[in-house]
Amino acid sequence: MIYADNAATTRLDDEALNAMLPYLREQYGNASQLYSFSRSAKNALKDARETIASCINANPEQILFTSCGTESDNWVIKELTLSHSASWNVAVSEIEHHAILNPCKQLEKIGYKVNYIPVDKNGLIDLRYFENINSNLVSVMFANNEIGTIQPIQELCRIAHENGALFHTDAVQAVGHLKIDVQNLDVDFLSASAHKFNGPKGIGFLYAKNPNLLSPFICGGAQEYGLRAGTEDVASVVGMSVALKKNCEEIDANKKHLMMLEDVLLDALKTSEIDFIRNGARDRIPGNISLSFKGCDGEGLLHLLDLNGICVSTGSACDSRNTQVSHVLKAICLDEDYARGTIRISLGKNNTVDEVRKIAEVLVKSVGKMNL
Numbered sequence: 001m002i003y004a005d006n007a008a009t010t011r012l013d014d015e016a017l018n019a020m021l022p023y024l025r026e027q028y029g030n031a032s033q034l035y036s037f038s039r040s041a042k043n044a045l046k047d048a049r050e051t052i053a054s055c056i057n058a059n060p061e062q063i064l065f066t067s068c069g070t071e072s073d074n075w076v077i078k079e080l081t082l083s084h085s086a087s088w089n090v091a092v093s094e095i096e097h098h099a100i101l102n103p104c105k106q107l108e109k110i111g112y113k114v115n116y117i118p119v120d121k122n123g124l125i126d127l128r129y130f131e132n133i134n135s136n137l138v139s140v141m142f143a144n145n146e147i148g149t150i151q152p153i154q155e156l157c158r159i160a161h162e163n164g165a166l167f168h169t170d171a172v173q174a175v176g177h178l179k180i181d182v183q184n185l186d187v188d189f190l191s192a193s194a195h196k197f198n199g200p201k202g203i204g205f206l207y208a209k210n211p212n213l214l215s216p217f218i219c220g221g222a223q224e225y226g227l228r229a230g231t232e233d234v235a236s237v238v239g240m241s242v243a244l245k246k247n248c249e250e251i252d253a254n255k256k257h258l259m260m261l262e263d264v265l266l267d268a269l270k271t272s273e274i275d276f277i278r279n280g281a282r283d284r285i286p287g288n289i290s291l292s293f294k295g296c297d298g299e300g301l302l303h304l305l306d307l308n309g310i311c312v313s314t315g316s317a318c319d320s321r322n323t324q325v326s327h328v329l330k331a332i333c334l335d336e337d338y339a340r341g342t343i344r345i346s347l348g349k350n351n352t353v354d355e356v357r358k359i360a361e362v363l364v365k366s367v368g369k370m371n372l
């Protein structure tokens with residue numbers, strides 16, 4: 001099997017798994033209890049929070065553990081908005097993940113106004129439109145999951161602040177893959193998810209510059225400063241911190257490896273006769289390769305690759321059962337003839353040159369078969 005769908009999820013890192021095991025077996029104490037048996041769990045939680053904070057240059061009190069990226073996004077978009085009157089106005093890009101867009105739809109149903117910010121053909125925010133936005137909360141994803149485009153977050157955040165808005169970024173595809181310094185960026189909120197950077201599934205975090213702005217997401221006990229109740233999943237938090245630290249230490253080496261793999265794949269495709277375009281801006285998440293093959297069917301290609309043991313995706317994972325052209329490809333106005341034949345290959349640090357050569361070989365054959 002060749003796994004090339006790392007934007008959907010990644011393999012759990014061995015060191016992260018080993019760091020988790022003691023908290024699932026021996027050190028299973030509830031981190032909130034006062035007796036000494038729970039001390040180890042409590043300390044692990046504290047250390048993990050500090051590690052995660054240092055990876056993005058935040059303070060530990062600004063890191064709130066959540067169950068996933070979707071929860072982090074919902075917390076800011078929905079809960080923060082619901083704690084304000086209906087005059088509170090939200091702006092998001094047209095190419096956000098459904099973890100942002102669907103809460104927006106819910107807000108619209110109950111009378112809140114949401115502005116959708118258009119993007120250009122490469123998926124970059126249209127700055128002329130952005131500069132005139134009059135909103136209380138702006139959310140623009142750090143990097144797009146389907147086409148990999150990285151937004152100029154620092155600049156967007158500065159403009160949003162000049163217009164008096166709070167700024168959130170869904171950095172689920174970026175954390176652990178790009179260098180992120182929240183103080184430098186000056187974002188107010190940032191969402192992340194462990195399973196995208198070789199951590200466990202079912203755990204994520206929300207960075208909040210000022211957590212006091214948030215209302216509780218889950219009400220109950222005093223966990224997460226009373227903002228997100230529920231007994232902490234210490235093992236997963238520890239796994240997330242180990243995976244993030246490791247990925248952050250290896251960011252440059254991983255980027256170099258992934259760019260080399262991208263070149264191998266694209267060179268092989270270019271030397272064949274097939275008609276394709278690569279989507280996204282010049283500045284993309286390393287390893288995220290969205291390709292559109294003229295006159296092909298993306299889902300058909302996915303199945304032909306699958307028959308050869310290769311896992312890729314059409315559009316984003318959440319859209320993979322939807323044969324419609326995705327909202328992202330529509331927003332970048334991709335020609336329908338190409339858009340229908342789109343697949344996303346997302347390479348990860350564990351992929352090899354041989355695997356990428358095999359992907360190219362099968363892809364060229366499959367596209368050839370489809371165009372017969």
Ligand code: PLP
Pocket residue numbers: 007008067068069070071073097099141143144145170172173193194204317
């Ligand atoms: N945001 C983006 C950009 C994503 O790519 C994803 C997952 O694909 C999510 C949010 C949701 O993250 P999670 O699966 O952790 O809920």
